[in-house]
Amino acid sequence: MFIWAENTFTEALLVQGGQSFDVSIGGTFEATVVVQRCKPGTSWFDVGTFTAPAEKVGVGGTAWYYRIGVKTGQYVSGTIEVGLYAS
Template sequence: MNITAQNTFTPAVLIQSGDIFDVSISGTFVATVTVQRSKDAVTWLDVDTFTAAAEKTGVSGSAWYFRIGVKTGAFTSGTVVAEIY
């Protein structure tokens, strides 16, 4: 998903307990990109932040929804290409 504005997030993805998932952040941007998780897809907790391209792999300890995006006030310019799978 291309992110070009603040307060924009990928759709939530449910990662089951023990599942391996990948986070991909690329593009040319000036922004702070935040990975968040939630038990109910309503209340979100910050997991990690990035200010440059990154590729990460994780394992979910229990079932969580995850999403990637740019919070309000954290976007200056460019395009963030964010994927979680």
């Protein structure tokens, strides 16, 4: 998915307990990209922030929904390519 504006996020991805997931952030941009998670019926909260391309791997402790994006006021310019994958 490509991000060119603030307040833009990937669709939520359910990561089960013990399941690994990959976070991919690429492109040339000036922005703060956040990884967020939540439980059903709760608010999203930040678990990681990035201002440059990055590749990260995580493991879910229990079932959580994750998403990647740019919050309002955190985008300046460029194109951000993000990916969130569970394995």
